[in-house]
Every structure is written in C-alpha cells, then in structure tokens.
Amino acid sequence: xxxxxxxxxxxxxxxxxxxxxxxxxxxxxxxxxxxxxxxxxxxxxxxxxxxxxxxxxxxxxxxxxxxxxxxxxxxxxxxxxxxxxxxxxxxxxxxxxxxxxxxxxxxx
Numbered sequence: 001x002x003x004x005x006x007x008x009x010x011x012x013x014x015x016x017x018x019x020x021x022x023x024x025x026x027x028x029x030x031x032x033x034x035x036x037x038x039x040x041x042x043x044x045x046x047x048x049x050x051x052x053x054x055x056x057x058x059x060x061x062x063x064x065x066x067x068x069x070x071x072x073x074x075x076x077x078x079x080x081x082x083x084x085x086x087x088x089x090x091x092x093x094x095x096x097x098x099x100x101x102x103x104x105x106x107x108x
Contacts, residue, residue, distance in 0.1 A: 031077040033099035034069040037107045041065050042083050044107050045091065049078040053096065064107070074099035083107050 035044060043063050048056040059079070064070055072079065079099045082091040097105050 030100055031075060032071060032073045033079070033097075033101075033103045033105055034071055035060070035064060035081070035107060036067075036069050036104050037064055038066055039085065039108070042085055042107055043087070044070075044081055044083045046072060046079050046081045048074055049076060049080055049096065051076065053078070055080055069104070072099055072105075079105075081105070081107060 035046065037044075041063055044060065045058060046060040048059050050056045059074065060070060060072055062070075077098060077100045078096065080094060080096045082093045082095075084091050093108075099105065
C-alpha cells in the first residue's frame with residue numbers, strides 16, 4: 001500500500017510540475033522577431049539583453065540587404081543592436097528593442 005501511495009504521489013508531483021511549467025505563459029515562439037532594413041546593405045550586430053538591460057551574448061552578426069528578414073530568437077524577449085553602413089565604418093546605434101511575437105525591427 002505504501003508503494004502505491006509513493007507512486008501516485010510521484011505521478012501527481014510530475015503532472016503538477018508540467019502544468020506549472022506550461023502555465024507560466026513563456027513559450028519560445030513568443031520571443032522572436034525579424035530584423036529588416038530599407039537600405040541597400042547594412043551590417044548588424046545583435047545582442048541578447050540580460051534582466052538589467054545589459055548586453056549579453058551576440059545572437060547575430062552579419063550583413064543584411066533591403067527586403068531581407070532575418071529571424072532572431074531572444075530568450076528574454078529583448079535585444080540591443082549596433083549597425084554600420086560600410087565595412088570600414090564604425091558601429092553606431094546601441095538601440096534596445098523588444099523582440100516578441102514576430103515583430104519587425106527596422107535597422108536604419
């Protein structure tokens with residue numbers, strides 16, 4: 001009888017943990033966006049933001065062209081980006097944006 005109670009307690013605890021995990025409202029699908037530009041070409045470096053709004057890991061770095069939509073996943077739903085217009089040019093911007101629900105972020 002004691003084994004049955006332990007087994008059912010284990011099942012109940014596992015199910016409760018699963019329900020709590022999925023009821024937090026967090027899904028990976030919510031924390032994504034697209035980087036776009038209306039220039040011929042622009043170089044972009046995108047950083048994940050931590051909880052304090054500081055730059056974390058680089059999650060994208062590269063050239064994008066007019067009309068291109070680069071998908072970005074941001075674990076915490078916030079990013080910061082820098083950009084440059086020429087290979088020799090300095091990085092500018094340091095702009096923070098929400099990256100949620102598939103929104104488009106236009107890089108100048």
